[in-house]
Amino acid sequence: MSNKLKPKTDPGQQMIYQIRLKGHLDHKWTDWFGGLTITLEKSGDTLVTGPVSDQAALHGLLKKVRDLGMPLLSVNHVPPGQIDASNIKK
């Protein structure tokens, strides 16, 4: 859990993560993922992408995913600049 006494991290410095799940979740799930972007892949996977404030937040997110039984395929750190529109498929 984040410690609210420390100054918030600068959004420009937040780490971008991409989580790959097996099975499609529609866009109504965005809120549940804290506003992260949902991308559905033809393979049947779902990509959840976006900024995560720190390690604790990342682990919290993975725990939520685990508790709903969603099979976790991969977790990747995305270096800044690699996300663009062509990655998004419908």
Place this chain on the structure above:
Amino acid sequence: MPILNTKLYIPPVQPKIVHRPCLVERLNEGLHRKLTLISAPAGFGKTSLISEWIESCKSPTAWLSLDEGENDPARFLTYLVASLQTIKTNIGAGVLGLLQSPQPPPAEAILTILLNEITAITDKFILVLDDYHAIDAKPVDHILAFLLEHLPPKMHLVIATREDPDIPLARLRTKSQLTELRVIDLRFTNTEAAVFLNKVMNLNISEDDIAALEIRTEGWIAGLQLAAISIRGIKDITGFIKSFTGSHRFVMDYLVEEVLQRQPENIQIFLLQTSILDRLCGPLCDAVQSNSNASGQDILEYLEHTNLFIVPLDDERHWYRYHHLFAGFLRQRRQQNNSTSKRYEGMMDEKELHKRASIWYENNNLETEAFHHAAAANDIEHASYLLEGKGMPLHFRGAVIPVLNWLASLPKTALDAKPLLWVMYASALSMTGQITGVEEKLQAAEASLQNVESNDKTRNLIGHIASIRALLAALNNNVETIITQSQRALKYLHPDNLAVRTAAIWKMGLAFHLKGDRTTAKQAYTEAISISQATGNIMINISSATFLGIIQESDNQLFTALQTYKHVLQLAGDLPQPAASEASLGLARVFYEWNDLETAQHYGQQSLRFACLLENSERIVPYKVFQARLKLAQGDASGAASILAEVEKSVQQYNYVFRMSEIAVSQVEILLHQGNLTAAEQIAKTQKHPIIKARVLLAHGDSSSALAILEPFRQQMEEKDWKDELLKVMILQTLALHANGEKEKALKLLGDVLALAKPGGFIRIFVNEGAPMAGLLSDAVFQGIMPDYISKLLAIFKVEEQKSEYAIAHKNTTSLPTNQTLIEPLSQRELEVLRLIAKGFSNREISERLFLALTTVKGHNQKIFDKLQVQRRTEAVARASELGLL
């Protein structure tokens, strides 16, 4: 701490399940190992399988369903004991008391006591820990690892979890002490899926369709269950299956949608709204619902009947909960309903739902849950109110983790706006042993208090802050700070704030006691006793009363002290109570002083019943000193000496000056009794206690130097008003005066001594001085000084004399022959263990008899074998006989 029985409830076997005899067989086969681990994601039937197994297995079973609250080790241990009590009433009752005492011992000591009690359970039994993934605190993982390391042979542990626990599993695997069931074992096979769908759920699905469902769900039981529920009552089964298997959508997401859609709208709304509740009962659902045209109880029973993922939590059909997986998806859907276009009319938003739940729980005196929902509703005002708990804050009652989680989630501005919250934060943190963050929170509290106008509440907070600082100082043994902060606390705390006042007074008493100001300490303890009686805080009552007894004893008021100690034992009750060990020791000392050695021995043994609590701590010193002095009085001087030698060695590392002094004073007495002046001199060189020096000087015949040392020391004792030490000094002074040829003075002083000693009935303090004292007393009788008292003492001298003559005459048959033919003699403890080995007791039996952990006994065995230079028990016994040790 209130215990929620629903957490101990053994889930009954659900009516509509597939029986899994192969898995049950594997579980049965694993019973002889230590641990069964069932590790798989949610929805693979872990709990159902265990229930099925337990029902057929016939072993007594204890169950504990864990949640995040058990990350607090004290709460984990409390619930552990509560679950074991469902198998054996009153087991661990003493342990529960210890957990609430003002100075709780380390978790491992508590576990050792509990494990020794568990060893008394004669039938093989099972303990199930369900949802272990809720635990992420290292201290609790350590408790579990310790439990597994020392698991009693009749106990079998089952852990069900969604992630592998952080304990040494690899070691258990290599030792074949582990049975594991994982996803691959728990998935439904094709056959099982077919049985489930067609036999159990009575559907009529073709083989191909079953195979398709099996592939789509990958044998995920929860998925197949929901699929079956969706399929019930639809006509075009194949069509449904085609759509389902043709979709990429995540299985649960798809099926929960299907199942929900098919329910009447009011049921859908019910499910979504009540999904915020961790557990449900009819009246609670009614309170939370907005449009109740059907009663909550009716709907719950309907859900149970239609098998819609609702699980009963008791036999009375009162409490239920949703299957965790199902609840998770319902919550996501409800959240969706909030933000996107509202699909359901009349559904309340989440905050409102939580508020209503909070009110219901509060009205039903379930304050921790009321707090949980107020926090979830982001109702800071109300959550704070509940947190305060009308003077007994929630984190004092087992809710440390939820309280800390909530406070950590609040922004700084919210905390600054309510200084109470900063104080509660510091208080809760100090309870978890995370001391580093505490001072900063206290300072934040003080900073935010500056902007608030002074009133009763703020004064109370200032007092509470001071009491937390006293606690921090106590951890560092910083006596002066404890005193100043406790006094400050008592000045500012509200008179009605008994919970915090009690702790502050008790600490203050301890601090004054440590400082040597017995009078003030006595007042503090007396007050602590009366307040703790008012609040029902038995543990502080016991601790304060025990220390009061110790002060009365040191004031030479032996009869009063006796009453006080007996009262403590009464308070502690019939059950073996570790917290009362010091009171038993006090009784032992008093009876020793009155020369009732048998009773003294009885209480001495009783006090050591929970010796494992004191092992590896300097607190064991008074117990050992008593044991040694008793042995000396019983005529076993060398036995007494080895006890003290052993404790001196093990306690040296702590460097507590006054403890070492305590040991040395008795050591010198023993050595002089044995006539070993050289060794006594050695001790006198390093130990500066005046009594030690004076005794050695007297033994040398240098009575005038002895007097020169004793007089200033006596004045010191008079100034400090340390009556016990004063009595001892005066006795030595009479002997020194007599040796110095000042008989008149000696007899006059003896008269004063007797007058001081008579009210307490002192005997041994005279008898221990041997022939010189006997002579003086005879002379005193001739002068008519206190004839009754002296005759009594002289009679005892006579008996002692006869005993020691007998002992000298029968030296070869006394219990302790020489240990000295060994290069390194066996210690007292090792001799005890060896004797039990010779009698044929197993290590386990020895550990029970001596109240030690099994590993400690094994450690002693190894030392014994090393010292005797043998490899096994039979050789050890033989060699020991040869040496005349047995």
